[in-house]
Amino acid sequence: TERTLILVKPDGVKRGLTGQILARIEAKGYAIAKLQQLEATRELLAEHYAEHEGKPFYKPLVEFMLSGPVVAIVAEGQGVIPGFRSLAGTTDPTTAAPGTIRGDFGRDWGLKVQQNLVHGSDSVESAEREIGIWFGK
Numbered sequence: 757t758e759r760t761l762i763l764v765k766p767d768g769v770k771r772g773l774t775g776q777i778l779a780r781i782e783a784k785g786y787a788i789a790k791l792q793q794l795e796a797t798r799e800l801l802a803e804h805y806a807e808h809e810g811k812p813f814y815k816p817l818v819e820f821m822l823s824g825p826v827v828a829i830v831a832e833g834q835g836v837i838p839g840f841r842s843l844a845g846t847t848d849p850t851t852a853a854p855g856t857i858r859g860d861f862g863r864d865w866g867l868k869v870q871q872n873l874v875h876g877s878d879s880v881e882s883a884e885r886e887i888g889i890w891f892g893k
């Protein structure tokens with residue numbers, strides 16, 4: 757079955773939103789196959805965010821992701837990759853649609869990186885790569 761890698765980022769964990777985010781994934785009908793809270797490392801984030809290396813938000817993004825624990829989740833179900841990205845909403849939380857995770861819980865905090873609560877894989881290839889990074893192969 758199709759699966760995706762979801763992260764509750766440090767802002768979501770700190771604000772106590774993990775339960776509400778999990779509830780939305782489950783309410784949509786996806787299964788939680790794996791779940792782990794952990795502290796990321798620079799090595800792990802360099803792999804995870806390799807596509808963004810060199811962009812202006814890359815360093816602030818890595819520092820933000822090191823600022824506290826994250827919750828890594830593997831969710832399963834037909835269509836879960838686009839389905840979770842739809843639940844998450846667009847990248848910028850200021851304009852993400854109400855009803856989405858980023859739209860309902862996120863805002864601009866005036867920081868160098870968009871703190872937008874969650875990550876979701878964007879393709880089958882990314883999902884398999886990212887699940888390997890966060891849960892091992």
Ligand code: GTP
Nearest residue numbers: 813817846847868869870871872874875876877878
């Ligand atoms: P993820 O699910 O986290 O991968 O989000 P995404 O696919 O919607 O965004 P993308 O992969 O393009 O960027 C990864 C993360 O970098 C985003 O979730 C933001 O936290 C941050 N980011 C992306 N674009 C910008 C930007 O233009 N400015 C700032 N400040 N941060 C950004």
Ligand code: MG
Nearest residue numbers: 875876877878
């Ligand atoms: Mg992305």
